[in-house]
Amino acid sequence: MPETIALLGGTGRSGPGLALRLALAGRRIHIGSRDPEKGRAAAAEIRDTLAGVAGAQPAEVTGHDNREAAELADIAMITVPYEGMGGLLRGVEPALRDKVVISTVVPMLWSRELGPTALDVPEGSAAEQAAELLPASRVVAGFHSLSSATLKRLDHPIDSHVIVTGDDDHAKQIAMEIAELLPGVRGVNGGALRYARHSEGLTVLLLSINSVYKRHTGVIITDLP
Ligand SMILES: NC(=O)c1ccc[n+]([C@@H]2O[C@H](COP(=O)([O-])OP(=O)(O)OC[C@H]3O[C@@H](n4cnc5c(N)ncnc54)[C@H](OP(=O)(O)O)[C@@H]3O)[C@@H](O)[C@H]2O)c1
Numbered sequence: 001m002p003e004t005i006a007l008l009g010g011t012g013r014s015g016p017g018l019a020l021r022l023a024l025a026g027r028r029i030h031i032g033s034r035d036p037e038k039g040r041a042a043a044a045e046i047r048d049t050l051a052g053v054a055g056a057q058p059a060e061v062t063g064h065d066n067r068e069a070a071e072l073a074d075i076a077m078i079t080v081p082y083e084g085m086g087g088l089l090r091g092v093e094p095a096l097r098d099k100v101v102i103s104t105v106v107p108m109l110w111s112r113e114l115g116p117t118a119l120d121v122p123e124g125s126a127a128e129q130a131a132e133l134l135p136a137s138r139v140v141a142g143f144h145s146l147s148s149a150t151l152k153r154l155d156h157p158i159d160s161h162v163i164v165t166g167d168d169d170h171a172k173q174i175a176m177e178i179a180e181l182l183p184g185v186r187g188v189n190g191g192a193l194r195y196a197r198h199s200e201g202l203t204v205l206l207l208s209i210n211s212v213y214k215r216h217t218g219v220i221i222t223d224l225p
Contacts, residue, residue, distance in 0.1 A: 006073030008032040009080030011042040017151025023059040025181035032069030039063030070095035082107040089133040097136040103127040104143040116207040127196035140166030141196035144203040147216040157184030160218035165190040
């Protein structure tokens, strides 16, 4: 199980939520940003939040530029919007060679008139595009359906499944183990990376359901062994 996790673009909504939960589970976290100062500020804020959690171990959360975060970590999670993913990955590719990389990216737009709308990706999914941009990395997809709001409510278990897809079974196993570090989460093997488009798209549907019910919904797969 990797001890050190980089969150590339970890300064936004989902990165800090994942950082909080994974740091509470004892993992060392490197927050990446295009701006190292912003990365350091986000890391300091996460450490401050964790310092207020009763019984939490002192957290090892540090901020960096994305490239340095990728170099320092055993494993990386991509937590930037789809439109920023290509530029990010071209810049950090050498630092991610031979590493497990988890794409959490959902290719979508949000407009006032239409709400959440999935974008077509020529490669089939954001994760397959990431795999093409990172040919020497072990790219899997997952964590799409965990809302940042749920991740940040540290007094609540998450009670959700995380569907992981990928073509490298060991990398997929690692991603599922990371998912299961989060309280109330079960990792579910969704099969090959070509199925990532469906878990990415399912999140667009969840966001529509969220806007109808004013909730932060997630996924539970029934009848698993
Ligand atoms: N929010 C959620 O609940 C959630 C849940 C599941 C999956 N996701 C997926 O996770 C990813 C991040 O979501 P988010 O809501 O955290 O996004 P976000 O807050 O809009 O952005 C996250 C970070 O990405 C970096 N970034 C933004 N535009 C960029 C660009 N053009 N190039 C490079 N970096 C850029 C920024 O970091 P710096 O300015 O510090 O570089 C920003 O703080 C998305 O792909 C989303 O689909 C989100």
